[in-house]
Amino acid sequence: MTVLAIAEHRRGELRDVSFELATVGRELADATDGDLHLAVIGGEVAEFADRLDREGVDVVHTVDEGEEFNHDVYVQAVTALYDEVEPDTLLMPNSVNGLDYAPAVANRLSLPLVTDAIDIERDGVLSVTREKYGSKVETVVEVDADRAAVTVRPGEWPPAEGTNGAEIRAFDAEIDESAVRSTVTGFQEVGGGDVDISEADVLVSVGRGIEEEENIALVEALADTLDATLSSSRPIVDNGWLPKNRQVGQSGKVVTPDVYIAIGISGAVQHVAGMKGAETIVAINTDPNAPIYDLADYGIVDDLFDVVPALIEAFGGEPPEI
Amino acid sequence: MKILIAVTEVAEVEDDFEIDGLAVAEQYLDYDLNEWDDYAIEAGVQLQEAGEDVEVVSVTIGPERSEETIRMGLAKGVDRAIRVWDDALEGEGQLGVETKADILAAVAEDEDPDLVLAGVQSNDDAFGATGVSLADEIGFEWAAVVNDLDLDPGGSVASVHRELEGGVEELTDVELPAVLTIQTGINEPRYASLRGIRQAQSKEIAPKDLADIGLDASVTESPITLTQLYEPETESDATVFEGSPDEEADQLAELLRDKGVVEG
Numbered sequence: 265m266t267v268l269a270i271a272e273h274r275r276g277e278l279r280d281v282s283f284e285l286a287t288v289g290r291e292l293a294d295a296t297d298g299d300l301h302l303a304v305i306g307g308e309v310a311e312f313a314d315r316l317d318r319e320g321v322d323v324v325h326t327v328d329e330g331e332e333f334n335h336d337v338y339v340q341a342v343t344a345l346y347d348e349v350e351p352d353t354l355l356m357p358n359s360v361n362g363l364d365y366a367p368a369v370a371n372r373l374s375l376p377l378v379t380d381a382i383d384i385e386r387d388g389v390l391s392v393t394r395e396k397y398g399s400k401v402e403t404v405v406e407v408d409a410d411r412a413a414v415t416v417r418p419g420e421w422p423p424a425e426g427t428n429g430a431e432i433r434a435f436d437a438e439i440d441e442s443a444v445r446s447t448v449t450g451f452q453e454v455g456g457g458d459v460d461i462s463e464a465d466v467l468v469s470v471g472r473g474i475e476e477e478e479n480i481a482l483v484e485a486l487a488d489t490l491d492a493t494l495s496s497s498r499p500i501v502d503n504g505w506l507p508k509n510r511q512v513g514q515s516g517k518v519v520t521p522d523v524y525i526a527i528g529i530s531g532a533v534q535h536v537a538g539m540k541g542a543e544t545i546v547a548i549n550t551d552p553n554a555p556i557y558d559l560a561d562y563g564i565v566d567d568l569f570d571v572v573p574a575l576i577e578a579f580g581g582e583p584p585e586i
Numbered sequence: 587m588k589i590l591i592a593v594t595e596v597a598e599v600e601d602d603f604e605i606d607g608l609a610v611a612e613q614y615l616d617y618d619l620n621e622w623d624d625y626a627i628e629a630g631v632q633l634q635e636a637g638e639d640v641e642v643v644s645v646t647i648g649p650e651r652s653e654e655t656i657r658m659g660l661a662k663g664v665d666r667a668i669r670v671w672d673d674a675l676e677g678e679g680q681l682g683v684e685t686k687a688d689i690l691a692a693v694a695e696d697e698d699p700d701l702v703l704a705g706v707q708s709n710d711d712a713f714g715a716t717g718v719s720l721a722d723e724i725g726f727e728w729a730a731v732v733n734d735l736d737l738d739p740g741g742s743v744a745s746v747h748r749e750l751e752g753g754v755e756e757l758t759d760v761e762l763p764a765v766l767t768i769q770t771g772i773n774e775p776r777y778a779s780l781r782g783i784r785q786a787q788s789k790e791i792a793p794k795d796l797a798d799i800g801l802d803a804s805v806t807e808s809p810i811t812l813t814q815l816y817e818p819e820t821e822s823d824a825t826v827f828e829g830s831p832d833e834e835a836d837q838l839a840e841l842l843r844d845k846g847v848v849e850g
Contacts, residue, residue: 363718395712396710396711396815397597397599401818402817404815405810446727446758447759448757449758450757451755452747452757453755489848491848498770498771508753515751515752523847546838553602557824563824571831574831574832574836579839579848
């Protein structure tokens, strides 16, 4: 059986998930003594192909179409390549761009689609593990079909390493330009501002548990007391309570402070992606089952509105009235 | 211009819960409007307010219970709503992407909108695939994970920002008709006013079954079967400070002093 995985790149760089797809793809191919094909679409495809030639990869297909991701091109290229390679399993990244083309590819090829896989096995049937209800439960789904498409959560598999001498094949996808109805006009960095949270040694980070905008002052007072920098999880920025440059996570900043104090943060996967590199992680959250505790080195399972004022006082500060 | 908004009622699980077979036991579930859809509704209503002759219609796949959620959208400015449900959908648990896309496609073909808005994903099953799958099914252009939308209600192109990873946004022009999946933070969803809530009571929620939209029970057939549902094993090896809040805070303070975060 054959596995086909689609690499991802942006602004001239292959993204880590490309190499992770090679690892999971190899595992799946091994289960059936099959071949692993990778494909890279657009950009410096020859250079990318050299880098994608990692252990376990049998063939790298290059599709020289465009510089950057365009889902109209990707859908056509992947469906054409699928018809050429005829894989049993089509793997794509569960990234923002992956979710911008994978569902259309699956629909066009009438393939069953399972997204955001955190584990995949093929033992006769394809079994995919994924989370539900904000990581509170895990589910396993079985796909009773000969062929399927799966998107793979970034960061769940180690990247494939080494080199292998894979065959590199150029593929002409014959893109129909009239079917390209979206145009990428540029990129924009967001955030900016006068504070770079990725430079901070100590971050005091606030999440949804803070409940109200005026309560942010409490966590801000703790950050001031500790001479730390204030950051947050996504909902705080979505609510406009803190600017975007304070957001830690997949779509915000990746931070690696010495100490990260997560206050009222449950630890959704998108947030964890941004802070798991912190040296010491402290969590304050009422829910002992919150995913943040899987990562934390120290925890206080209690009400932040009791603990944070006590902590400010423990350092001789005065908590604000809220 | 007509805007169709896919609105989902989602289940949220309480902190402590039990599992009953292949589902979380019903008594531990609370139902609410999907968070992402709240932003999609706001985006639609803002377009309605920006242009003349803009109709905003919501479509929900859900049982009668979901009418409470649908009315939240109506109270915020949605003009009318369609609710699709059928005996064939009962007991299916979480509907597959293909099933949802087929049902929404049938409604979209009836309604013939210029723009479809959907949340990026649902809080509960987080598949994140329905919007793009729907777009491909009905031949619309699309953009996923939109966190900025610039569209003249009379125009033919939507200029969007797509929120990529790592603090980067992609700027993309999308030809209409299109499906946009809306990311949280794109706007500030309004609260329903008392007047809106009153008005919502008289707005239409049209119930439709599969036959009404030209489908039959075969739309629920899926090769994907849920076989296990369980609480993940905790991987926590955190040192948990215990005692009163003051005692917990003192222990944490001592740790932070040891780490050199605070002197003295």
